[in-house]
Amino acid sequence: xxxxxxxxxxxxxxxxxxxxxxxxxxxxxxxxxxxxxxxxxxxxxxxxxxxxxxxxxxxxxxxxxxxxxxxxxxxxxxxxxxxxxxxxxxxxxxxxxxxxxxxxxxxxxxxxxxxxxxxxxxxxxxxxxxxxxxxxxxxxxxxxxxxxxxxxxxxxxxxxxxxxxxxxxxxxxxxxxxxxxxxxxxxxxxxxxxxxxxxxxxxxxxxxxxx
Amino acid sequence: xxxxxxxxxxxxxxxxxxxxxxxxxxxxxxxxxxxxxxxxxxxxxxxxxxxxxxxxxxxxxxxxxxxxxxxxxxxxxxxxxxxxxxxxxxxxxxxxxxxxxxxxxxxxxxxxxxxxxxxxxxxxxxxxxxxxxxxxxxxxxxxxxxxxxxxxxxxxxxxxxxxxxxxxxxxxxxxxxxxxxxxxxxxxxxxxxxxxxxxxxxxxxxxxxxx
Numbered sequence: 001x002x003x004x005x006x007x008x009x010x011x012x013x014x015x016x017x018x019x020x021x022x023x024x025x026x027x028x029x030x031x032x033x034x035x036x037x038x039x040x041x042x043x044x045x046x047x048x049x050x051x052x053x054x055x056x057x058x059x060x061x062x063x064x065x066x067x068x069x070x071x072x073x074x075x076x077x078x079x080x081x082x083x084x085x086x087x088x089x090x091x092x093x094x095x096x097x098x099x100x101x102x103x104x105x106x107x108x109x110x111x112x113x114x115x116x117x118x119x120x121x122x123x124x125x126x127x128x129x130x131x132x133x134x135x136x137x138x139x140x141x142x143x144x145x146x147x148x149x150x151x152x153x154x155x156x157x158x159x160x161x162x163x164x165x166x167x168x169x170x171x172x173x174x175x176x177x178x179x180x181x182x183x184x185x186x187x188x189x190x191x192x193x194x195x196x197x198x199x200x201x202x203x204x205x206x207x208x209x210x211x
Numbered sequence: 212x213x214x215x216x217x218x219x220x221x222x223x224x225x226x227x228x229x230x231x232x233x234x235x236x237x238x239x240x241x242x243x244x245x246x247x248x249x250x251x252x253x254x255x256x257x258x259x260x261x262x263x264x265x266x267x268x269x270x271x272x273x274x275x276x277x278x279x280x281x282x283x284x285x286x287x288x289x290x291x292x293x294x295x296x297x298x299x300x301x302x303x304x305x306x307x308x309x310x311x312x313x314x315x316x317x318x319x320x321x322x323x324x325x326x327x328x329x330x331x332x333x334x335x336x337x338x339x340x341x342x343x344x345x346x347x348x349x350x351x352x353x354x355x356x357x358x359x360x361x362x363x364x365x366x367x368x369x370x371x372x373x374x375x376x377x378x379x380x381x382x383x384x385x386x387x388x389x390x391x392x393x394x395x396x397x398x399x400x401x402x403x404x405x406x407x408x409x410x411x412x413x414x415x416x417x418x419x420x421x422x
Contacts, residue, residue: 012415016408020390043392079411080418087410098309102406110410149413172420173413179231181254189416191409195313197227198402199298199321200290202360202384204223205400207291209383 007055007078014052015075017042022072032065081109086147087175088114090162091154092122092132095177095195099151100127110149114141118158135162142169149173156180218266218289225263226286228253233283243276292320297358298386299325301373302365303333303343306388306406310362311338321360325352329369346373353380360384367391 021042025033035046035053042049053066056078076082087105089096092115099105100115116135117123125132133141141147150166152159152174159178166174173189176182179197184190232253236244246257246264253260264277267289287293298316300307303326310316311326327346328334336343344352352358361377363370363385370389377385384400387393390408395401 013408013412015415016405016411017392019411020408078415078418080414081411083414083418085414085417094309094312098305099406101305104407105410108407108411109414148417149410173417175410175413181228187420189413189420191413193404193406193409194227195310195404196315196319197224197231198404199316199360199386200227200230200292200319201224202386202400202402203291203294203296203320204226204289206296206359206384207289207294209398209400 011052011055014044015079018052019072019075019079019081022068022075025068026072030068033068034065038066083109085110085149086113086145087111087149087151088116088138088141088147089151089153090116090135090138090166091152091178092117092125092127093153096151096153097127099153099177100130103128113145113147116141118154138162139165139169142166142171147171149175151175151177152182153177222263222266225255226290229263230283230286230290230292233279233286236279237283241279244279245276249277294320296321296360297324297356298322298360298362299327299349299352299358300362300364301327301346301349301377302363302389303328303336303338304364307362307364308338310364310388311341314339324356324358327352329365349373350376350380353377353382358382360386362386362388363393364388 021038035049039046039049053071057074087110089100089112092100096115100112105112112128112130115127115130115132116138117132118135122132123134142150150171152162154162156178159180160182163174163182163184167184167188171188174182174184174191176190176192177195179194181192182190232249246260250257250260264282268285298321300311300323303311307326311323316323323339323341326338326341326343327349328343329346333343334345353361361382363373365373367390370391371393374385374393374395378395378399382399385393385395385402387401387403388406390405392403393401
């Protein structure tokens, strides 16, 4: 396990994708796969794959291919998927509701524990049996329930303030959907999903194509 | 404008972020900003910002700072935001509904023109006055209405097949939320939003922190 220290961030970002492909292979009862075959499926070079896998241990022997189950199990473990994480949603608008209703997160270890909003007409509603609480109770809730991840789905106004409260209550990571770059301490991982920026990138590429 | 050819992809991906910060500056009536000030706000080095802006023209004079309005207008134009794009949603589940109900896309030039699903109990429903059609009409619709972007929000099963139909009907770009890497021709821009992979990255980082 000593080889696992300091896996570079680009490799980490590829791990879920490796996991997804390995899961498909496992489901189709494939036992072994070579870096060449995996590379063709994933659009990566075999040497890139070997380099990546080298970051977290010794797998497979040259010419024999990788054992799909061993690799899948190792990557799942590195991803912390043998752990369970508790998350909450702040802001139960369109995106918040989509996240709340998405049952797949539970299957990969992320359990929704609470929903918060500022809007009185939403407080008290239930989504998948989870009640929406007033956001003023958020600090108490995070501390008491030892929440790991906060999914911020509110407008950019107020997002930093909520984020500060979460951090001071001991939140361990932030999953941010608000269209703002949040300031968080270095030891609190932050993952952004900026949907407007994603569609704007397509707009740019389309505009370029039409020139 | 000749300097605008071949803006590198990492710079393109930063453009929506620049736009977001410049919009905030514009809304607070800031007329000029130096690369140093902008860098502090955005977490980039001043030289990075100058390099980026250099890709698409000459702005500002050394020591005088950038004119916020000129820069905002130029970036908006490069992003194709003076264009209007027509998009459709395929799959009106949780994420599809969130996208359909999100009114902000219209303000940045992306107009929802149609929604498609395979589920008979959803066909005929309306979201923001847009009716859900049977997916079997999708090819006809894309051709007739000259649709630019398809937002794929279905399960991975069937996603590639729908994608192929869209491409053969002349779709110009794909915005993919299905947990799969779609194969598209090189001239059809593809932008992925893989939510499970995003939360798994947080899981990994939390797991590492706890070691």
